[in-house]
Amino acid sequence: MRVSYFEDTDTLLVTFSDSPVADSTDLNEDTLVDMDDQGRIVAITIEHAAAQTDIRECSFAYPPTCSKTP
Numbered sequence: 001m002r003v004s005y006f007e008d009t010d011t012l013l014v015t016f017s018d019s020p021v022a023d024s025t026d027l028n029e030d031t032l033v034d035m036d037d038q039g040r041i042v043a044i045t046i047e048h049a050a051a052q053t054d055i056r057e058c059s060f061a062y063p064p065t066c067s068k069t070p
Contacts, residue, residue, distance in 0.1 A: 005055060012049035016041050 002015045019036040021043070026032055030047040049055050 003058065003060075005049065010048055010050050012046040012053060012055060013043060014046075015043045018042075 002013075004013045004015070005011070006013070017036070017040070019040070019042050021034040022037040023035045024032055025035070030052060032045040034042040034045070036042050046052055
């Protein structure tokens, strides 16, 4: 997964995979969701990101790997 912010256009791009895009759906006039041929999300594009998100605050937490004790 990659998160990119383009300050010159105030666009936030969240890419979940490198699969080819088969379809795109507008959620609203500023948000586009790209999907692959299986209906899985490939990317989300948010225009006017500063007005729609708190782009100044970004964090990502991945759960720790669980290990079983013998």
